[in-house]
Amino acid sequence: MTDLPPVPVFDGHNDMLLRLWMDRTDPVKSFVEGRPQGHMDLPRARKGGFGGGIFAINPPSPSIGQIFELMKAESYDLGLPDPLPLDEARSSTLGMAAEMLRLACGTDTFAICTTVSEIRAAMAAGKIAGIMHIEGADGLDTDFETFEVLYAAGLRSIGPVWSRPTAYGAGVPLKFPGTPDTGPGLTEAGRQLVRECNARHMLIDLSHITEKGFWDVAEISDAPLVASHSNVHAITPSPRNLTDQQLDCIREHDGLVGLNFATCFLRPDGRMDADTPVEVMVRHIDHLVDRLGEDRVGLGSDFDGAIVCADIADLGGYPVLMQAMRDKGYGETLINKIAHGNWLAVLERTGLA
Ligand SMILES: [Zn+2]
Numbered sequence: 001m002t003d004l005p006p007v008p009v010f011d012g013h014n015d016m017l018l019r020l021w022m023d024r025t026d027p028v029k030s031f032v033e034g035r036p037q038g039h040m041d042l043p044r045a046r047k048g049g050f051g052g053g054i055f056a057i058n059p060p061s062p063s064i065g066q067i068f069e070l071m072k073a074e075s076y077d078l079g080l081p082d083p084l085p086l087d088e089a090r091s092s093t094l095g096m097a098a099e100m101l102r103l104a105c106g107t108d109t110f111a112i113c114t115t116v117s118e119i120r121a122a123m124a125a126g127k128i129a130g131i132m133h134i135e136g137a138d139g140l141d142t143d144f145e146t147f148e149v150l151y152a153a154g155l156r157s158i159g160p161v162w163s164r165p166t167a168y169g170a171g172v173p174l175k176f177p178g179t180p181d182t183g184p185g186l187t188e189a190g191r192q193l194v195r196e197c198n199a200r201h202m203l204i205d206l207s208h209i210t211e212k213g214f215w216d217v218a219e220i221s222d223a224p225l226v227a228s229h230s231n232v233h234a235i236t237p238s239p240r241n242l243t244d245q246q247l248d249c250i251r252e253h254d255g256l257v258g259l260n261f262a263t264c265f266l267r268p269d270g271r272m273d274a275d276t277p278v279e280v281m282v283r284h285i286d287h288l289v290d291r292l293g294e295d296r297v298g299l300g301s302d303f304d305g306a307i308v309c310a311d312i313a314d315l316g317g318y319p320v321l322m323q324a325m326r327d328k329g330y331g332e333t334l335i336n337k338i339a340h341g342n343w344l345a346v347l348e349r350t351g352l353a
Contacts, residue, residue, distance in 0.1 A: 004319075006319050007318070007322050007335055007336060007339045008051045008336075009053075009299065010052050010053055010123075010298075010339070010344060011052075011258070011298075011299045011301050011303070012054050012229060013207070013260070013300035014039075014040060014055060014301060014303045014304055015302065015303070015306075016039075016040045016304045017096040018057075018304070021096045021099050022060070023035075023037075027099045027106070028106035028107050031107070039304045039313075040304050040314065041315070045128055048316040048317060048319060049318055050318065051123040052113070052119055052123055052129025052130060054130075055100055055131065055132060056134070056135040056305075057096040057133065058096070058134075058135040059096075059138050060092060067174060071174065072272050072273065074269070075270070076174070077174075078174040079175075080165065080173050081163055082164065084139075084164060086139065089136075089139035090141070091139070092139065093134065093140070093150075100154075103130070109127050111128070111130065112131075112154040113130065116348045116352050119347070131156050131347070132150070133156070133158070134155065134157070135162055135205070135208070136159065136160075136171075137159070137160050137161070137166055137168050137193065138164060138167075140158075140167075140168075140193075151202075156203060157202060157205055158193065158197055158204060159204075159205035159206070159207060159209070159228070160186070160193055160204070161208055165183075168186065168193050169190040169213045169216075170183040171210065172208060172209070173239060177270060179211070179239060179243070180214070180240070180243065180246070182210050182211075184212055185213040186217065191220060197223070198223055201352060201353075202223075202352075203350050203352070204217060204223055204226070205226055205227065206227045207227045207229045211243070211246070214246055215249075218249050223349075224253055224254050224349045224350055225253040225255035226250075227242060227246075227255075227258070229260040229300030229301070230257060230265070230300070231259060231260050231265045231266060231284045232284045232291075233246075235266075235268060235284055236266060236267060236284075237270070238270055251291065251293060255346060256296045256298050256343065257288055257292060259288065260300055260302050260306070261299075261302055262302045262305075262308065263309060266280045273307070274307050274308065276309045278320055281324065282324050285297060285325065289334075295337065297342060298338060298346075299338065299339065299343075
């Protein structure tokens with residue numbers, strides 16, 4: 001390791017809001033003083049260079065607690081979790097949005113940002129810059145009323161589905177090995193959601209959606225195609241990863257892929273196992289850079305929602321990945337693009353300007 005100051009990071013995906021909401025503790029106090037039970041807090045953000053990212057609101061399925069244990073097996077097929085009733089999903093969605101608003105109101109070290117210039121200003125001022133994102137639109141009614149209210153609260157990014165089917169489309173199951181072509185594409189309401197997001201220059205996130213849903217969005221969306229936290233299917237054949245054909249389409253649409261740090265999407269054997277070398281992360285980055293070009297690869301750690309390599313461990317571990325890229329011959333310009341520059345540029349191309 002070098003003594004260089006940490007490279008600033010803007011990370012495309014984390015699940016901290018879900019953990020804060022489930023913990024039912026004071027979110028400001030836990031974030032500012034530290035929450036050793038999770039991956040993310042302010043002290044470790046400072047250590048690792050985390051300047052901001054996309055914060056997911058992810059309505060939980062009741063079975064969420066056992067998933068990681070089951071994903072330690074050699075192969076697994078957990079199927080699709082049951083659809084969530086709208087009222088239940090809307091309640092947790094609003095709860096997590098409230099946690100983010102409390103963070104922004106309760107500390108001068110966290111800002112909800114709606115444009116890239118706000119992100120740059122927050123990062124320059126030493127604040128954590130957060131984009132509000134929904135991972136699974138289960139809680140959004142198809143009259144788009146909750147959507148309007150959350151847009152006013154700062155929502156600027158939506159993934160129409162997590163694994164469960166929603167009114168908008170279908171996600172891929174938690175399964176290994178497998179292809180992303182596991183079910184139907186967008187519903188008519190899903191097409192409307194894409195149009196509503198396009199009209200407001202919001203990001204549409206393709207991580208978790210079926211391959212058919214991916215092609216549907218590619219066909220109708222005006223926005224760059226972005227998968228915030230997915231990896232390379234040619235290395236790790238998980239339905240959550242992207243085939244080379246999908247990567248080529250993301251390149252054509254000038255989008256971006258964020259590298260997911262979850263070992264089940266990195267390891268060729270698909271296991272959730274912290275005993276995984278960091279070099280495997282660089283192997284995926286190499287393939288993404290090769291396929292997408294240097295301007296369309298970023299990070300999407302999935303911190304607080306995954307088991308990551310032991311040497312990375314948490315938010316404080318980004319410098320270990322940066323060093324692994326240096327060791328592989330990556331220059332500082334490319335490392336800075338991957339760490340934050342490419343994310344800010346694709347958000348600008350999406351219209352968060
Ligand atoms: Zn996810």
